Amino acid sequence: xxxxxxxxxLSADFARLGEEVRAIDEAGCDWVHIDVMxxxxxxxxxxxxxxxxxxxxxxxxxxxxxLMIDPVDPYIEDFVKAGSDIITVHAEAGRHLDRTLQLIRSxxxxxxxxxxxxxxxxxxxxxxxxxxxxxxxxxxxxxxxxSFLESQVEKISRIRRMIGDxxxxxxxxxxxxxxxxxxxAAAGASVVxxxxxxxxxxxxxxxxxxxxxxSTAA
Ligand code: DX5
Ligand code: ZN
Numbered sequence: 001x002x003x004x005x006x007x008x009x010l011s012a013d014f015a016r017l018g019e020e021v022r023a024i025d026e027a028g029c030d031w032v033h034i035d036v037m038x039x040x041x042x043x044x045x046x047x048x049x050x051x052x053x054x055x056x057x058x059x060x061x062x063x064x065x066x067l068m069i070d071p072v073d074p075y076i077e078d079f080v081k082a083g084s085d086i087i088t089v090h091a092e093a094g095r096h097l098d099r100t101l102q103l104i105r106s107x108x109x110x111x112x113x114x115x116x117x118x119x120x121x122x123x124x125x126x127x128x129x130x131x132x133x134x135x136x137x138x139x140x141x142x143x144x145x146x147s148f149l150e151s152q153v154e155k156i157s158r159i160r161r162m163i164g165d166x167x168x169x170x171x172x173x174x175x176x177x178x179x180x181x182x183x184x185a186a187a188g189a190s191v192v193x194x195x196x197x198x199x200x201x202x203x204x205x206x207x208x209x210x211x212x213x214x215s216t217a218a
Contacts, residue, residue, distance in 0.1 A: 003181060003215035004030035004191035005208050006064050006171070009055075010046060010144045011195035017051070021058040027204035031062040031086075033173070033193045035144075036079075038069040041093050042142035049078040056083035066114065066173070066193075068141050069093065073100055080107040088112030088135050088171075091123040101130040112171070116141065117149050121159050131168050134159055136189075139174030144195035148175030153187050160188025178214040185215035 007029050012020035021032055034052055039045040052065065065084040069075060070093035079087055087104045091113050094100050104111035112133030113124050117140060124134060136156050139146035152172070159170055172184050173193035184192060192215070198207045 001185060001190070001215070002212055003185050003189060004169075005198070005211050006031035006033040006191055006193045007198040007204070007208070008033040008035055008144060008173070008193050008195035010035040011199040017055060018058045021055050024198065024204050024208075025059040025061055028208050029061065029198070029204075031064040031191065032059055033195075034063060034065045034084075036065060036067045036069060037142065041070040041090065042068045044142045049075070049082040052079060052082035052084060062086060064088070064171075064193075066112075066135065067093075068114075073103060076100070076103050077107065080104075080109055084109055086110040086112055086133055088114050088133060090114045090116065090141075091119055092116055097123075098127055098130065101127055105130065112169075114141075114173070115155070117152060121155055121162060124159075125162070128162065128166060128168070131166075133169040133171055134163070135171045135173055135193075137174055138172050138176070138184075141174075146175055148177070148180050153183060156184065156187035156189055176211070178210045181211050181214040182217055 007024045037044045037046040062085045064086045066088045072089045072094045101111045110132035114135035138152040169190050171191045172189045176192045176194045177197045
């Protein structure tokens with residue numbers, strides 16, 4: 001199966017973010033992945049709802065917003081109003097995952113849960129009916145450009161089995177390259193996030209095509 005590609009704009013030129021979003025759109029990305037960090041849940045600070053809102057007119061593609069923030073509930077509505085299509089929260093953040101997922105869906109947007117590398121897949125066992133996406137972190141969240149953690153391949157397979165025939169996307173984020181995209185697809189992922197692998201060298205279309213090709217070959 002060919003993976004959908006969601007370039008992470010964390011690796012884009014932040015001084016030209018609007019242009020960068022248009023460029024990955026024209027280069028054939030499927031979704032636009034937006035990494036939101038608060039300097040508390042993760043050791044880095046990135047962007048907030050005002051930036052998401054400013055980027056919205058630059059692409060009609062799915063805005064896939066990955067919230068690495070704690071607390072998360074007070075900010076959901078702001079990210080919805082900013083134009084998010086999918087909002088993904090961390091199972092390790094907040095205290096009431098089920099409630100947070102209901103809150104996201106109450107605004108008519110899709111709800112995702114992300115699992116850190118050390119978090120077992122059982123964390124989502126009782127919320128599968130409230131999920132549109134599961135995000136397996138294949139690096140510890142906080143920074144782009146880290147190496148893929150092989151331990152996560154087994155977790156991807158296990159989650160694929162848990163999902164069964166439910167209409168839930170299985171996304172993998174962190175250290176994805178053409179070298180590992182085939183194994184990630186074979187384990188059952190449907191969409192990968194790629195920051196460095198898309199933005200490196202400036203040939204966004206070529207980089208996206210290389211990731212797609214590697215996943216199709218699996
Ligand atoms: C990490 C972010 C990722 C990251 C991916 O916390 O969630 O989206 O930017 O970057 P690469 O592909 O460079 O690992
Ligand atoms: Zn991310």
